[in-house]
Amino acid sequence: MSRVALSLQIPDLSGFARSLREQLGKRPEPPGHVEMLNLLCRSAGFRNYQHCKGVMEARQRLDAPVQAEPTVDYELLEKAVRLFDAQGRLLRWPTRAGLQDLCLWVMWSRVPSRTGLTEKQISELIKRWHAFGDHALLRRALIGWRLVHRTVDGSEYRRIEQKPPAELSPLLARLSGRA
Structure with a gap:
């Protein structure tokens, strides 16, 4: 799995912690890496890690400055x-x-x-x-x-x-x- 740096902003930390605790409580054993990413993203309001990644990348594209001035040859x-x-x-x-x-x-x-x-x-x-x-x-x-x-x-x-x-x-x- 490739490493992509995503910045996760959590507007409600208390709700995030509660959701994460509930999801971890339902598991008989500690989650693996990918499972943990999915748990974190679901707690932040996303369907899973892929959904979170897609939304974050789309936001970055929208926030990116419009194409810079074309260069002169x-x-x-x-x-x-x-x-x-x-x-x-x-x-x-x-x-x-x-x-x-x-x-x-x-x-x-x-x-x-x-x-x-x-x-x-x-x-x-x-x-x-x-x-x-x-x-x-x-x-x-x-x-x-x-x-x-x-x-x-x-x-x-x-x-x-x-x-x-x-x-x-x-x-x-x-x-x-x-x-």
Whole structure:
């Protein structure tokens, strides 16, 4: 049996002692280790040791702090910064998917939120944000990465609001500081 440290809080010590004494009094011989754990947990108001352990672990999970801030991959961030010029335009399309993803998040951040755009409008915006002459690649990638939604007939493009990766904020700060 694995050792798990459980903290047992007993709100009514007198009731706990009474229950434990009654359970021990019914036994002809002293209980073994597991039997003693079950007796203690029943006296504390649980069905048995497994029930107590499950409740305590669930409480620990609920009391645990919500996930800490996501960590920033600074190596990826530095590589991404080198893909942009002083005006913040993308110089070339990276081959690594992680860098492509981060570059697309930069494009996503520049698309106006809660605004519908025509294909011509979004293409004009994208043309201003890159320097390698393939706005269609970037437009398709934004749709493929599910950062921008396009209607079936292609008449409207709209940014999909979602939580960006941890690297986006520092990357945007670095790009704006270079201008």
